[in-house]
Amino acid sequence: MTFKPARLLLALIAIAASFATSSSFAQNLAVVNGKAIPSSRADQMVKQVVAQGQATDSPQLREAIKKDLIAREVMMQEAVKQGYDKNPEVKQALENARQTIVINALAKDYVTKHPVSDAEIKAEYDRFTKQTGDKEYHVRHILVENEADANAIIAKIKGGAKFEDLAKQSKDTGTANNGGDLDWASPSSFPPEFAAGFTGLQKGQVTEKPVKTQVGYHIIKLDDVRAAKLPALDEVKPQIADALTQQKLASYQEEMVKKAKVQ
Template sequence: MTFKPARLLVALIAIATAPAFAQNLAVVNGKAIPSSRADAVVKQVVAQGQATDGPQLRDAIKKDLIAREVMMQEAIKQGYDKNADVKLALENARQTIVVNALARDYINKHQVTDAEVKAEYDRFTKQSGDKEYHVRHILVENEADANAIIAKLKGGAKFEDLAKQSKDTGTASNGGDLDWANPSSFPPEFAAGFTGLQKGQVTDKPVKTQVGYHVIKLDDVRPAKLPTLDEVKPQIQEALQQQKLAAYQDEMVKKAKVQ
């Protein structure tokens, strides 16, 4: 049996187009869904730890993409793609995707070095100091009220009892307890108020901050329990990456002609 010219042409066309169709996940009302789209979803889902790659996952994704395509076609048929709000949302999404691609590429080309991480860690440990302080405080509205509390404490009143009148409602019920912390966790003027105290001592003058006047008591001091470099390295890398990206953005904004 020999092929007639027409049949031969059909066969050749089928062979030529087979690889292209093989790259499609499905064809919905004549619109192809490329397999690469499913592969991208699988990669994202697996990377997020939501599932493992396999027939079950791919079948679920295929069904979802087909359903999406059906709904998309119907939405276009009804003219939703021409809706002003939809067009604005699409443009915003497009801008976000493109900008994120630029950001990822910039970060990949400007990796944070181990030396930069070490320098940031050293700065952090120096700022934190080598001691932690367990302090209590009573916060009041004005200096006169703070001086009155100090006078009562000198007269033998218990700090925990007087703390009940503190404006800091989060600590008033537990004796003004601020727990263990290093001085860098507090406003500088507040930290300066207790770092010079001895254990059990109370400030002899009110300490003023932007929220009011404080009477501070130092319960105890201990060596600081700072994390090791290896423990915080990922967080430092992430923070430095964001700083580099922010600096790059600021540089681009400064160069732009904004009217």
């Protein structure tokens, strides 16, 4: 991987903010105005940079990190000398950063001790496929304000007017100029009442009555039906695992909030 100092410097600044100064270390990387910079801090940053794919561990990387840590220490000493560490906004930002670091450590430990199992992933995948169904529908719609207008449009369609032409008066500006086309989708992608309006139609058929949803009245046309193209479990396993992990963390947080005494 090509070594890019400018990009690396930004990465180092972000990573350095996540580390606290070690109180004990085998040796110092450098001593700046009497203040030691432990080598362990540089080692941690090297691991982070390499893990993020920013660069490979090399003498050049370590030298860049050393220069950055020295520069940061110089700037930190000057900032403290000028009293910025006592600035209320700075102190609040430091507290926020400290809180984030500690919470992230707790979350990481919780996830390690409560990993998502393959069985949970399979169950979520099965739930998704069942909800999605085995069919996809290509539908069009015309959205209007009231039932009377919807019935008038249905009457015009029965009289021979083209659905696509009438769609130009739809309140759905995103599809009005495209014949009301909603493209291919599964019924679960729509509100239940809307989905119920087209799943019983035959190809080319238009709803006999307006379908009401919270946004208005719809006239729906079914263009076609096909077998759903669902991804295999292995294709979406990482995404499902991540989603379930986030759910577990959210539930854990909710439990802690419920137990807390909040006044």
